Amino acid sequence: MVNIILAGLGLAAVGFAGKYALRQIPNAAKTFNEAMKNLPKFDSTTVANSKYYKxxxxxxxxxxxxxxxxxxxxxxxxxxxxxxxxxxxxxxxxxxxxxxxxxxxxxxxxxxxxxxxxx
Known part of the structure; x- marks a missing residue:
């Protein structure tokens, strides 16, 4: 009987953790997009003007x-x-x-x- 109760509590904990994680995804995506905007731009002209001969x-x-x-x-x-x-x-x-x-x-x-x- 105790094992069943512990299994139920474990499933509930996993459910709450999953719900929390899913709610954090939009914030993580926003943070990721902001971080990507701060990266230096990379394009073919940067490579063409590098120290390597093309x-x-x-x-x-x-x-x-x-x-x-x-x-x-x-x-x-x-x-x-x-x-x-x-x-x-x-x-x-x-x-x-x-x-x-x-x-x-x-x-x-x-x-x-x-x-x-x-x-």
């Missing part, structure tokens, strides 16, 4: 493209080229899940800039 590779490597691949200025010295190469290759190496094609372009960019470096 576009494919040229047919023949040039100084501009090599500098974009390594993330340095086209007039960087050999020490900066080497440092940038290590940083970019560490992230894109094929042994660490990177693309072999991207790795070859990174190597090509380093070789091009070292060959055509002024210092």
């Amino acid at each position: 576009g494919g590779f040229d047919q023949k490597m040039n100084r501009r493209e090599a500098a974009l691949i390594l993330g340095i200025s086209p007039s960087a010295n050999k020490a900066k080229i080497k440092e940038a190469f290590k940083r970019v290759m560490a992230v894109n190496h094929p042994d660490r899940g990177g693309s072999p094609y991207i790795a070859s372009k990174i190597n090509e960019a380093k070789d091009f800039l070292e060959k055509h470096s002024r210092n």
